Amino acid sequence: MDEIKVVVAHQDRATLRVGDVFLKIDVDQANIDVEVEAMELVPVPTAQVLWRQPPVLALAALRGAPLGKLGGSANPSPAAWAAAGAALRKLHDAPLPRWPGRDLDALVTKLEAECELLVAEDVLPKDLVERNREVAQAALRPWTPAFTHGDLQIDHVFVEGDEVTGILDWSEAAQDDPLFDVATVTLGHEDHLPDLLAGYGDADLDVIRAWWSMRGLLNIRWLIAHGFDPYSPGCEVDVLKARM
Template structure:
């Protein structure tokens, strides 16, 4: 019998792996519903839904391997990274889903959330004030008007699988919906700036790099405290705090 592997577990949800089956446990049934709907709409490879019995969603493993992880080395050829960029562009060109996703927060709401989080990072002594202040300045470029597209919303590098130079699956669609295309691109390349040219070659359009860098600051500032409180380490080499330091 296959062993049960805890892929991720925190107070909001947990994901377990048993052989080639992933079991996602989420008390928020609406979030699971949105995830299943997003996978059915996305014009890119997604995991097969095996069954649903609230609060559990069972999906099949996708073939291939990820291009790396935040804080780890990037793997794969330039062509594989370009293929990932092309898949992301295909998603962004698809018809809009009916609801907003994590990447669809308004600039006003995001600015307020960011300011509050920056204050907490400093007052709780989690990060130096100059590091927070500099990255809040960089983050301002992300707070601009944007045209909504179909976004994944949590397009971490660990959520995109390839086999050779072909994208075989994109997983974890719980934050999908209408949002800012550059948020998706920035999330995918977080901590792997050296692959920027490869990804954009596949994506195939001019990109405002200042906005990409701004989203790196936004995502990292908003993640640090949550990660610490849920048992993760944003101070690990190559992770969120190093991303923030790179903007100094």
């Protein structure tokens, strides 16, 4: 009998691994609905859906290993990063999903509120928040929506050699700014951005940096509340400090 490994767990969702099967449990079935439909639509490799019995979705394990880890190393070759960039370009060039993404006005409001709370609750120094808020402004512009993953963390991209074998966790897929995906997968691994863009193509570097700042400012309080440590070396707080 294979042992059960807890991949991630918090009050909203959990992912367990049993042998070569991943069991995703989500309290909001709309997230699973989006994930399943997105995986059916995207022109990039994803995990095979084995079965679904709400609130559980069973997925087959992917070949290979994650592209890297936030706060850790990113060992694959420049060619593997370029392959990830090419896969991301293929996704962003695909027909849009039927459901919309984030609202720009709501994003502006959320950023204002989070910045105030980060300072008021003494989570981050005021100068660090203000500097990254300034950098983040470059992302707050109208964008042409693309089919985006929405949470393309580096460990959601699996590679074997120089091949992308699959991309995981599609519950936040939507019509959104494609550079948000580019920024998310390179968060904390700025040195690999040129390799990724070698496969992806041209991109506005100021907007990518803006999304790095935005993601940190918006997520740090959530991460702390759910048992994650954004202060770990190479993680969100270090990403914000790099903009100073």
